[in-house]
Structures are given as structure tokens and as C-alpha cells.
Amino acid sequence: MKIGIIGAGEVGLTYARPWSAAGHDILLCDLKPSPNAQAFAADLGTQVMTSVAELAPQCDVVVSCVFGTVSLSVAQQALGGMGEGALFVDMTTADPAQIRTAAAHAAQLGVAYVDVAILGAIALTHEKTNLLGAGEGLERAIALFASAGAPLKPVEGGAAGDAAALKILRSVFTKGLEALTIECFMAAEKQGVTHQLHEALSDIDQASLRDFLGALIRTHVVHAPRRLKEVEEAERQLRAADLPVSVLPGVKDLFERTTRQIGSSPVPTASPTVQEAFDWLFEANGLSR
Structure with a gap:
């Protein structure tokens, strides 16, 4: 299979090497190729191309590893030259809406379009980094990445753009948790209770993450007023203690808002389901889905 990789940086080369070792023909394209990219191309007996329009017609698969800010224009350039039945793999950090726009254009041209999100640190785990994919042609993409020893998991029932959206949401969760952890454990260190805090949090390990998060959502819409007082005291x-406080003010704002909303329009039931909690939150915040 002939694979064209647009953007011969760290991500592109991470997969180019094992794909080449697996017997695929690799073409690289980059406006400003690095010495590593040039050296790899030389090993293949070729040069790094600088024209997407020249690369695309030669390939069975085109993999875009460019910056998210240029991903849509690069995709449109590539799709215009790809043959019907070819596969386009978007590994950029583009806005999900832009990915969906490009995927719709690909469908009109008869090109399969798969959105692949990187869920870890490529620099640490290389091609073994977890990937999440969605879009038409996903089974072909899974087989392609498997030939490089790369774990690509599907978004159940997903379309192109869904993997990128999930990556962004995952970042919201993990980076928020990281910030809260720093704030909390700095206070624990100053008070000399870090070990004891780990023990105090150990009950969270007893439930699955899905159940734990569901419980937070369900009970927030009922108990936010009481919990607000705990946040204020914290x-x-x-x-x-003269510790930096950055995260808790935002937490307090959210609990204050929910408390006001409960005061004007309480949740109809004392034990809402997760879905009922979401319904109330969207309505209380004047949001549509």
C-alpha cells in the first residue's frame, strides 16, 4: 500500500517508520522538512515532497499530521487529488467542526475520511500510543495502524470529528483534574498530611470511574447548596494558610450558580437519574442540546 504522510514531524515519522518496516511504500510531504525527515526519506531512496497536490494522486492512503490551524486547507488540497475509494486519515488537532466539513467534502468525492485522535504522549510511547478513531473507512484505518503495531480503537457509532471532540473533552477533564490535584496536594504537603489524604481519597477507588462520575452528576443538582458551604470553607x-488558590474560585462559582438555580426551580425528584440531572442542568442554564 502506498501511504502519503503530510507533515513529516514527530507524529508523521512515528508512524512512517513502522509502516515502512511493515512493507508499505511511504511518501513524505512537508514544506519545511526537518533533518530527521530528510534522513528518513533518503533511507527510502526518495526526497521529501513539498506539494500536497503532487503527493495525493499517487497514494492509496493520505495521512495528515499538520497543525490544526491549517488542517482544513490541507485536507481540501489532498482530497482534490485523491482517487475514489482512497482513504484520508486526519491526525491533526483541528476543531471538530472543521473535520466534519472536510469529511463531508470527502464523501462527495468518494474518499473515505477517518478522524484519529492521539490520546497520549507520542514522545514517550511512540507508535504504541493509544488512538481513537471515527469516520467512514474506520475498519481500513484500524488495519492500517495495526500493521504498525498501533492501537486504534473505534468511537462507538461515531462519525468523523467525534474522536477530535472526545480528545478535547478528555483534555478538559484531565487538565482540570491536574490543576485541582496541584492545588489540593500543595495544601496537604504544607499541612503534613499528604499520605493521609491519599488514604482519605481511597474510597474513590472502590467504584468504577463511570459510576463515580455519574454519582457526582446526579447528586450535584440536589446537594449543591450544602456542598457550596464546604467549598467556601476549603x-x-x-x-x-497563604497557599495559591486558582481552581477553587471557579468551583465556587459553579456551585453558587447551581445553588441559585435550585432555589428558583428545584429538581423535581430527590433522587434524579444522570439523564434527569442533565435535563435539569440544560434547562436551568437555558441551553439546548
Whole structure:
């Protein structure tokens, strides 16, 4: 199979090498190829191309590894030259809406379009990094990445753009958790109770993450007023200890908003389901789905 890789940086070369070792023909395209890209191309007996329009017609698969800001224009250039039945793999950090726009254009041209999100640190785990994919032609993409020893998992029932959206949401969760962890454990260190805090949090390990998060959502819409007082006291104690407080003010704002909403329009049931909690939250915030 002939695979064209647009963007011969760290991501592109990470997969180019094992794909080449698996017997695929590799073409590289980059406006400003690095010495590593040039050296790899030389090993293949070729040069790094600089024209997407020249690359695309020669390939069975085109893999885009460019910056998200140029992903749509690069995709449109490539799709215009790809043959019907070819496969386009988008590994960029583009806005999901742009990916969906490009995928719709690909469908009109008869080109399969798969959105692949990288869920880990390529620099650490290389081609073994977990990947999430969605879109037409996903089974072909899974087989392609498997030939490189790369784990690509499907988004159940997903379309192109869904993997990118999930990556962004995952970042919201993990980076928010990271910030809260720093704030919380700095306070624990100053008070000399870091080990004890780990023990105090150990009950969270007893439930699955899905169940734990579901419980937070269900009970938030009922118990936010009481929990707001805990947040206020936690912020007071951290400030009294002269510790930096960045996350808790935002947490307090959210609990204050929910508390006001409960005061004006309480949740109809004392034990809402996750779906009922979401319904109430969307309505209370004047949001549509």
C-alpha cells in the first residue's frame, strides 16, 4: 500500500517508520522538512515532497499530521487529488467542526475520511500510543495502524470529528483534574498530611470511574447548596494558610450558580437519574442540546 504522510514531524515519522518496516511504500510531504525527515526519506531512496497536490494522486492512503490551524486547507488540497475509494486519515488537532466539513467534502468525492485522535504522549510511547478513531473507512484505518503495531480503537457509532471532540473533552477533564490535584496536594504537603489524604481519597477507588462520575452528576443538582458551604470553607482555609488558590474560585462559582438555580426551580425528584440531572442542568442554564 502506498501511504502519503503530510507533515513529516514527530507524529508523521512515528508512524512512517513502522509502516515502512511493515512493507508499505511511504511518501513524505512537508514544506519545511526537518533533518530527521530528510534522513528518513533518503533511507527510502526518495526526497521529501513539498506539494500536497503532487503527493495525493499517487497514494492509496493520505495521512495528515499538520497543525490544526491549517488542517482544513490541507485536507481540501489532498482530497482534490485523491482517487475514489482512497482513504484520508486526519491526525491533526483541528476543531471538530472543521473535520466534519472536510469529511463531508470527502464523501462527495468518494474518499473515505477517518478522524484519529492521539490520546497520549507520542514522545514517550511512540507508535504504541493509544488512538481513537471515527469516520467512514474506520475498519481500513484500524488495519492500517495495526500493521504498525498501533492501537486504534473505534468511537462507538461515531462519525468523523467525534474522536477530535472526545480528545478535547478528555483534555478538559484531565487538565482540570491536574490543576485541582496541584492545588489540593500543595495544601496537604504544607499541612503534613499528604499520605493521609491519599488514604482519605481511597474510597474513590472502590467504584468504577463511570459510576463515580455519574454519582457526582446526579447528586450535584440536589446537594449543591450544602456542598457550596464546604467549598467556601476549603477556600477560606487555603487562603488562611497563604497557599495559591486558582481552581477553587471557579468551583465556587459553579456551585453558587447551581445553588441559585435550585432555589428558583428545584429538581423535581430527590433522587434524579444522570439523564434527569442533565435535563435539569440544560434547562436551568437555558441551553439546548
